[in-house]
Amino acid sequence: MINLETPKKFVPLVNQARQVAAEIFRPISRKYDRAEHAYPKELDMLGALLDGMNAAGGNGGGAGAAGVRRDAKADTGDANRNGTNLSTVLGVMELCWGDVGLLLTMPRQGLGNSAIASVANEEQLARFHGRWAAMAITEPGCGSDSAAIRTTATRDGDHYVLNGEKIFVTSGERAELVVVWATLDRTAGRAAIKSFVVEKGTPGFELMRLEHKLGIRASDTAQFALVNCRVPKENLLGDPKIDVEKGFGGVMQTFDNTRPLVAGMAVGVARACLDETRKQLERAGVKIDYARPAMVQHAAVAEFLRMEADYEAARLLTLEAAWMADNRKPNSLQASMAKAKAGRTCVDIALKCVELCGSVGYTENELLEKWARDAKILDIFEGTQQIQLLIVARRLLGKTSSELR
Numbered sequence: 001m002i003n004l005e006t007p008k009k010f011v012p013l014v015n016q017a018r019q020v021a022a023e024i025f026r027p028i029s030r031k032y033d034r035a036e037h038a039y040p041k042e043l044d045m046l047g048a049l050l051d052g053m054n055a056a057g058g059n060g061g062g063a064g065a066a067g068v069r070r071d072a073k074a075d076t077g078d079a080n081r082n083g084t085n086l087s088t089v090l091g092v093m094e095l096c097w098g099d100v101g102l103l104l105t106m107p108r109q110g111l112g113n114s115a116i117a118s119v120a121n122e123e124q125l126a127r128f129h130g131r132w133a134a135m136a137i138t139e140p141g142c143g144s145d146s147a148a149i150r151t152t153a154t155r156d157g158d159h160y161v162l163n164g165e166k167i168f169v170t171s172g173e174r175a176e177l178v179v180v181w182a183t184l185d186r187t188a189g190r191a192a193i194k195s196f197v198v199e200k201g202t203p204g205f206e207l208m209r210l211e212h213k214l215g216i217r218a219s220d221t222a223q224f225a226l227v228n229c230r231v232p233k234e235n236l237l238g239d240p241k242i243d244v245e246k247g248f249g250g251v252m253q254t255f256d257n258t259r260p261l262v263a264g265m266a267v268g269v270a271r272a273c274l275d276e277t278r279k280q281l282e283r284a285g286v287k288i289d290y291a292r293p294a295m296v297q298h299a300a301v302a303e304f305l306r307m308e309a310d311y312e313a314a315r316l317l318t319l320e321a322a323w324m325a326d327n328r329k330p331n332s333l334q335a336s337m338a339k340a341k342a343g344r345t346c347v348d349i350a351l352k353c354v355e356l357c358g359s360v361g362y363t364e365n366e367l368l369e370k371w372a373r374d375a376k377i378l379d380i381f382e383g384t385q386q387i388q389l390l391i392v393a394r395r396l397l398g399k400t401s402s403e404l405r
Contacts, residue, residue, distance in 0.1 A: 003080065003082075004316065004319070006090060007082040007086070009082070010082065010086070010087050010090055013087055013090065013091055014090050014091065014094055017090075017091040017094035017095050018094045018097065020046065020094075020095060020098065021094055021095050021096075021097050021098025021099070022098060024042060024043075024046070024098070025095065025098030025099040025102045025103075026098050026099065026367075028040060028042055028099075028102070029098070029099040029101075029102065029218075029367060029370065030364070030367065030370065032101065032102065032217065032218035033101070033217050033218065033370050034217075036212060036213075036217040036218075037210055037220055039105075039174065040102060040105060040218055043102065043105065043106055043107060044107065046106060046107070080327070081326050081327050082323070082326060083326035084326070085257065085260065085322040085323070085325040085326045086319065086322045086323055086326055088261060088264075088322070089260055089261060089263075089264040089318060089319065089322040090264075092261055092264035092265055092268065093264045093265075093267050093268040093271070093315075093318075094268065095268065096264070096265045096266075096267075096268025096269050096272075097268045097269075097271050097272045097275075098268075098272075099218065099374075100216055100265050100268065100269055100374050100378070101215070101216035101217055101218035101219045101374060102218045102219075103265065104170055104171060104216060104218075104219035105171060105174065105218055105219045105220065107132050107174075108130060108131065108132045109132070110132050110133045110134045110135065110170065110171045110175050111133075111134065111135040111170055111171075111258055111382075112132075112133030112134045112135040112136075112175065112177060112178060112179035112197075113132070113133045114135070114254055114257055114258045114261070115133070115135050115179040115195055115237065115254045115258075116128050116133055116179065116197065116237065117257070118254045118256075118257050119195070119237045119238040119254065120237050120238075123234075124197070124234070124235075124237065128177060128197060131176045131177055132171070132174065132175040132176045132177065133175055133176070133177040133178065133179055133197070134169050134170060134171045134172045134174075134175035134177070134178045134179070134222075135169070135170070135178070135179045135181075135254075136166035136169045136172070136178050136179065136180045136181065136224060137149070137166070137181045138166065138167050138168045138169075139151060139164065139165055139166060139167060140165060140167060143384075144383060144384045144386070144387040145387075146181065146193065147189065147190040147193065147401075149164075149181055149182065149183055149193055150164055150183070150186070151163065151164025151165070151166065151180065151181070151182040151183065151226060152164060152182060152183055152184075152186065153182040153183065153184055153194060153196060153231075153236075154184075155184075155233070156230070158232065158233050159230045159231060159232055159233060160182075160196060160230070160231045160232075160233060160235075160236065161228055161229065161230055161231075162180060162182055162196065162198070162204075162205075162226045162228075162229040162230075162231055163226055163227060163228060163229070164182060164226050165223070165224070165225050165226070166178075166180060166223065166224045166226070167223045167224075168211065168221055168223075168381070169221065169222045169223070169224060170219055170220075170221055170381070171219060171220060171222075172207065172220065172221065172222025172223075172224060173207060173210060173220045173222050174220055175200070176199070176200055177197050177198065177199055177200065178197075178198050178200070178205075178224070179195050179196070179197055179198075179237070180195065180196050180197075180198050180226065181193060181194070181195050181196075182194060182195075182196060184240075184242055185242060188242050191242050191243055192242050194236055194237070194238065194240065195236075195237045195238065195254075196231050196235050196236050196237070197231070197235040197237065198226075198229065198231055198235070202229055202230070202231065203229070203230070204226060204227045204228045204229030204230065205224065205225075205226055205229045206224065206225045206226075206227070207222055207223075207224060208222075208223040208224060208225050209222070209223050210222055210223075211223070213377075214373050214376060214377075215370070215373035215374035215375070215376060215377055216374050216377055255332075255335065255382065255383065256325065256331055256332050256335050257325060257335075258382055259321070259335040259336060259338065259339040259382050259383065259388075260318055260321040260322045260325070260331075260335050260338055260339070262339055262342075262343070262378060262381065262382040263314065263317070263318040263321070263335075263338040263339045263341070263342035263343070264318050264322075264342075265378055266314065266342035266343050266345065266346035266375070266378040266379075267311070267314055267315045267318055267342050267346070269346050269350065269371055269374060269375055269378065270307075270311050270314065270342075270345060270346045270349045270350070270375075271311065272367070272371055273349050273350045273353040273368060273371050273372075273375075274304070274307060274308060274311060274349065274353065276353065276357070276366060276367070276368055277304065277353040277356055277357055277361075277368075278304070280356075280357045280360055280361075280366075281300060281301070281304065281356070286298050286300050286301060287301075288301050288304060288305070289301075290305075294306070300356050303352060303356060304356070307348070307349045307352060307353070310345045310348065310349065311345060311349060313341060313345070314338070314341045314342040314345040314346070315342075317334065317337055317338040317341050317342065318338040318342055320334050320338070321334040321335045321337070321338040332391070332395065333391075333392060333395040333396070336383070336388045336391040336392050336395070337388075337392055339382060339383060339388050340385055340388035340389055340392065342378070343378050343379035343380075343385055343388075344379055344385055346375045346378050346379065347375045347376055347378070347379050349375075350368075350371050350372040350374075350375040351372055351375075353368055353371075353372075354368050354369060354372050390404070390405075
């Protein structure tokens with residue numbers, strides 16, 4: 001059974017992640033929000049520190065957005081296993097309390113690393129170890145419906161030839177590798193969707209532009225064109241066979257691991273907003289009394305207590321999804337529930353905190369207005385709110401994607 005307290009072995013990791021958030025991320029947060037597309041050089045020093053966090057976790061778990069892998073050899077039975085999924089989510093929560101955009105641009109911590117960790121074989125894990133990988137899924141005509149991918153991969157001897165276009169690639173310019181989702185056969189539907197590791201500098205893989213964004217400005221977001229881009233067949237992640245029975249469960253397993261991470265990001269930003277709002281309420285002489293009913297307290301306190309309850313629900317759902325992955329329990333439903341709840345809760349909390357803090361929340365004197373801008377992407381990427389609710393409905397009702405669209 002899941003224990004709702006932070007495991008003792010992860011306490012050093014959590015403390016170190018909070019220290020990084022407070023002493024490195026927060027001081028430069030506004031600087032790189034304004035200097036969009038400028039690389040935060042201060043993050044280069046975090047490599048050794050991140051290794052220390054991993055060691056403190058005891059399972060090789062990261063404190064950033066690094067990939068997490070299900071241990072196929074572990075058979076926990078009735079035991080409670082706290083592994084890399086939980087440790088990574090706990091670290092992400094703390095770091096995003098500092099700045100979510102800076103977390104997303106930490107070296108070697110890209111979402112593509114999650115894809116590699118989820119489905120790569122042992123040889124690929126060794127070959128791509130320590131390299132920064134972005135993930136390219138979205139296309140101009142394909143947003144939330146990953147099965148509608150039009151980028152093609154055609155086998156040609158010892159290579160696959162990729163053709164297509166990818167947009168909204170997080171860390172696309174800075175990463176060394178990009179995990180590109182493409183279809184082996186457009187007529188085969190979901191089953192033909194595979195992921196390929198493309199190295200930067202590969203002929204035919206061209207960076208088209210960088211996006212200017214509402215939030216997470218410290219993180220670069222790129223658009224790529226693939227024109228007859230030749231990728232070694234050894235760079236295909238997972239099984240190259242098109243298995244209609246299995247569908248594209250192999251590549252979708254990535255989401256079962258990354259959606260709790262994105263939910264953890266949202267939880268961290270929400271906590272930052274609540275902490276700042278509590279401080280501003282206290283400065284205004286508004287006291288929060290947990291021993292009294294909300295209805296007999298200041299209206300701002302009643303709103304604050306409601307938001308804290310939503311925050312706690314999102315946090316617990318996120319921890320549950322990560323814990324289930326560590327214990328080899330199917331967590332697709334819980335991962336989508338956590339992502340849906342945390343993403344929406346983060347946006348609601350951020351906007352309400354700006355409102356409660358008035359001019360302090362709306363100006364650049366504090367970080368609340370920045371967090372409100374950052375929050376929205378956490379409700380969108382890795383599957384929008386609407387897609388997550390659709391997945392949850394399918395799981396609960398036992399419907400397929402063709403039966404419930």
